[in-house]
Every structure is written in C-alpha cells, then in structure tokens.
Amino acid sequence: MKKIFLSLTILVFIFLITGCKAHIEDTNGPDNYSLETFSEEDKVSSGWHLTVGSISSQVGGKGKFSAKKFTGVYTLYETYVSTSNSCYFDIEVESGNLEVVLIQDAKIIKSVDLNTTSRFTIDTNGKISLRVIGESAKFSITYEFTKNEF
Numbered sequence: 001m002k003k004i005f006l007s008l009t010i011l012v013f014i015f016l017i018t019g020c021k022a023h024i025e026d027t028n029g030p031d032n033y034s035l036e037t038f039s040e041e042d043k044v045s046s047g048w049h050l051t052v053g054s055i056s057s058q059v060g061g062k063g064k065f066s067a068k069k070f071t072g073v074y075t076l077y078e079t080y081v082s083t084s085n086s087c088y089f090d091i092e093v094e095s096g097n098l099e100v101v102l103i104q105d106a107k108i109i110k111s112v113d114l115n116t117t118s119r120f121t122i123d124t125n126g127k128i129s130l131r132v133i134g135e136s137a138k139f140s141i142t143y144e145f146t147k148n149e150f
Contacts, residue, residue: 022050022071023050023069023071023135023136024036024037024071024135024136025135025136026095026096026097026135026136026137028097030095032097033093033096033097033098033099033114033115033137034097034099035097035098035099035133035134035135036097036135037135038073038099038133038135040108042073042133043073043099043101043103043108043131043133044103044106044107044108045073045106046073046075047072047073048072048073049070049071049072049073049074049134050069050070050071050072051067051069051070051072051074052067052068052069052070053067053068053069054066054067054068054070056076058077061077061079061144061145061146062143062144062145063076063077063142063143063144064140064141064142064143065132065140065141066139066140066141067134067137067138067139067140068138069096069136069137069138070096070098070132070134070136070137070138070139071134071135071136071137072133072134073131073132073133074131074132074133074134075129075130075131076130076131076132076141076143077129077130077143077145078127078128078129078130079127079128079145080126080127080128081122081124081125081126081127081128081145081147082125083147084121084122084123084147085121085122085145085146085147086119086120086121086144086145086146086147087102087110087118087119087120087121087122087143087144087145087146088117088118088119088142088143088144088146089112089113089117089118089119089141089142089143090116090117090118090141090142090143091112091113091114091115091116091118091139091140091141091142092115092139092140092141093114093115093137093138093139094138094139095136095137095138096134096135096136096137096138096139097134097135097136097137098114098132098133098134098135098137098139099111099114099132099133099134100112100114100130100131100132100133100141101130101131101133102122102128102129102130102131103128103129103131104124104126104127104128104129105126109122109124109128110122130143
C-alpha cells in the first residue's frame, strides 16, 4: 500500500513539474525593456501568465497593478467605448521586459510609454482591452479611463 501511495505521489509531482511554465528571463540588459520572446500575435491573443507578488485594485475605470515578477500576457481591464475617452497611465518598470498596449478587434491600437506618465485620447467605438505583456518584469501601473463629455 505504501508503494502505491509513494508511486502515485511521485507521478503527481512529475506531472506538476513538467506541466508548469517558467518565467522568461531578461537577456537584453537591465536598461532595455523591449520584449524578446512574444510576437505581435501573442500580444493580441489571450495567453498565459505567471505572477509572483502581485497587488491589484480596480474601481470603475481606475486601477492599479504591480508585480515583483511577471511573465506572460494578461488583460488588466476591458471596457466598451462609444465616445472619446481620456486615458491616463503611470508606468514604472524596475527590471525585466514589458509592453503595455491597448487592443481592439485583435489589433494593437496604442502602445503606452514606459517609465513616465502618459495622457492621451482614444477616439474609437467598441470593446478595448488594456493588456500587459512581460518577461520577468518587476513593474507597477496606474491607469484611468474617463469618458469625455462635450
């Protein structure tokens, strides 16, 4: 009985180890935040992600997210827009590689600047997604979407 239990435990452990994805290491240097592994197709598809030490909050069109180590593709926020919308971003990257994009109809409509505060307006109709794509990235992001009333 003990042999069967031990065999099953080892088998489950092997499946857990081989089924897990690993973080993609940053190999292009500490001051270069460009992605090396993810293609444009990966960025617009809903993919997998691994996160260590993350904190997130969201109320309406406002949100914050930070991670000590993030790898993968993750949708932070989705909304339907029908008017002109103001966007605010404050993104700080400490290490790894990161890209923050707005996506509509499986196309990147805007790539957001890193390590700065950005404000801009998007004039589009339909569903948009705020997505982060990272390779062992340590970062924080604050965002806000506001409908402009004219």
